[in-house]
Amino acid sequence: MQQEHNMIVAALSRFVGRESGKLLVRRIAGSKLCRAAVAVVLPFIGVVAAFGIAPDTVTEPRKQTPVVLELALPASSSAGAPVEGYWREERVLHGDTLATLLARLGADDPEALRHLRATRSARALHQPAAGRTARAQITTEGQLLELHYRNGANHLTVKRDGGGISVAEHPAELELRVLMKSAEIRTSLFSASDAAGLSDAIATQLADIFSTDIDFHRDLRRGDRFSVVYEMFHDRGEPVRAGRVLAAEFINVGRLYRAVYFQYDEKRGGYYTPDGRNIRKAFLRSPIEYSRISSGFSSSRFHPILGTWRAHNGIDYAAPHGTRIRATGDGVVEFAGRDHRGYGNLVVLRHQSRYTTWYGHLSGFAKGLRKGTRVAQSETIGYVGATGLATGPHLHYEFRINDVHQNPLRVVMPAAPPISAELKPAFEVEVEPLVQQLKLLRSTHLARLD
Numbered sequence: 001m002q003q004e005h006n007m008i009v010a011a012l013s014r015f016v017g018r019e020s021g022k023l024l025v026r027r028i029a030g031s032k033l034c035r036a037a038v039a040v041v042l043p044f045i046g047v048v049a050a051f052g053i054a055p056d057t058v059t060e061p062r063k064q065t066p067v068v069l070e071l072a073l074p075a076s077s078s079a080g081a082p083v084e085g086y087w088r089e090e091r092v093l094h095g096d097t098l099a100t101l102l103a104r105l106g107a108d109d110p111e112a113l114r115h116l117r118a119t120r121s122a123r124a125l126h127q128p129a130a131g132r133t134a135r136a137q138i139t140t141e142g143q144l145l146e147l148h149y150r151n152g153a154n155h156l157t158v159k160r161d162g163g164g165i166s167v168a169e170h171p172a173e174l175e176l177r178v179l180m181k182s183a184e185i186r187t188s189l190f191s192a193s194d195a196a197g198l199s200d201a202i203a204t205q206l207a208d209i210f211s212t213d214i215d216f217h218r219d220l221r222r223g224d225r226f227s228v229v230y231e232m233f234h235d236r237g238e239p240v241r242a243g244r245v246l247a248a249e250f251i252n253v254g255r256l257y258r259a260v261y262f263q264y265d266e267k268r269g270g271y272y273t274p275d276g277r278n279i280r281k282a283f284l285r286s287p288i289e290y291s292r293i294s295s296g297f298s299s300s301r302f303h304p305i306l307g308t309w310r311a312h313n314g315i316d317y318a319a320p321h322g323t324r325i326r327a328t329g330d331g332v333v334e335f336a337g338r339d340h341r342g343y344g345n346l347v348v349l350r351h352q353s354r355y356t357t358w359y360g361h362l363s364g365f366a367k368g369l370r371k372g373t374r375v376a377q378s379e380t381i382g383y384v385g386a387t388g389l390a391t392g393p394h395l396h397y398e399f400r401i402n403d404v405h406q407n408p409l410r411v412v413m414p415a416a417p418p419i420s421a422e423l424k425p426a427f428e429v430e431v432e433p434l435v436q437q438l439k440l441l442r443s444t445h446l447a448r449l450d
């Protein structure tokens with residue numbers, strides 16, 4: 001199903017353009033239209049497969065080759081007689097040189113080897129990077145006709161035309177695909193996402209999306225689960241970098257949180273619950289960004305013992321010296337400086353009129369931060385330290401309403417505005433297939449656990 005989905009995205013992207021392809025798939029996938037889409041796209045899948053599964057074809061017997069040849073020939077070479085040659089794709093192995101790579105691609109072409117070795121613009125090929133792929137068109141006599149190699153974000157093309165061999169490098173045309181994953185938390189968000197094959201970029205986005213509801217430093221428990229639908233940029237079938245999370249759900253201590261991305265104008269968008277409430281709240285749960293460094297929950301597990309809370313009046317976040325501290329809400333700096341009651345270097349922010357947040361023991365302040373400075377939610381205001389009455393580097397964080405201490409992990413936070421009535425119909429059209437995908441992921445994940 002996953003592969004089928006990817007193929008549809010790839011096929012649509014290729015034939016109707018990247019953006020509309022993505023949108024179409026977003027609308028079709030997971031809905032009843034899915035079958036119809038497969039049928040419609042089917043004629044194209046043959047073409048996509050010629051690119052998409054090329055890495056597998058090389059391990060198969062030679063007799064497979066003519067099929068690949070016929071489908072993958074670029075239209076541009078149709079001028080004149082058909083070119084005698086076949087396409088082959090190889091993954092670069094550790095220790096590969098230009099010579100060994102060309103040999104594995106089936107080339108027996110000393111002239112091309114000599115030329116490429118002497119060409120500065122083909123530098124990336126002199127020591128090809130392990131794990132990348134090269135695709136080449138080779139004649140039955142072993143002459144190199146064309147070669148493609150991805151060099152970082154660029155695409156290197158080698159072409160034999162007329163008498164000579166040309167080398168050109170241009171930005172790779174990335175293809176956007178929508179992927180889905182589910183995972184269960186055993187020790188931390190990052191280890192779970194590693195196990196599921198999700199990149200750090202996606203794990204960090206997840207933590208960020210749910211950061212107003214879940215304090216990822218303290219609230220995570222073994223057995224928590226999440227599913228995510230996200231974009232991934234590919235270059236000829238290879239994942240290159242993660243895009244945006246489109247939808248996600250997180251089950252934390254039995255409570256289900258869901259978020260879908262909705263772009264409400266040309267440039268801006270945000271995360272909402274499926275019924276259109278804004279995920280963003282006036283305050284984040286945690287002033288410290290969830291990172292790989294602080295990903296374990298067992299050591300910093302919070303015990304909400306009332307006595308401890310009352311005596312302490314705040315929450316301590318153990319974090320390495322210099323870790324960034326972010327403003328939990330939009331506000332104005334009321335105090336930034338040395339405090340002599342034990343807070344050490346202290347920042348106090350005022351939000352609207354009733355709320356203040358306190359950040360103590362800082363090693364330093366954000367540049368230019370002083371009384372009266374406006375700060376936005378998530379903006380860095382200072383760095384973790386051990387100034388004042390602190391035995392080791394940690395952040396002491398307080399949340400007060402009308403100067404009365406509150407437990408920031410328990411207090412109900414006011415939300416940002418919901419989807420407007422005007423945008424609601426568009427929102428529902430966009431969001432429905434995403435919600436269906438999350439549902440599907442949840443049920444398949446549960447089925448696997450049974």
Ligand SMILES: [Zn+2]
Nearest residue numbers: 314315316396
């Ligand atoms: Zn403290």
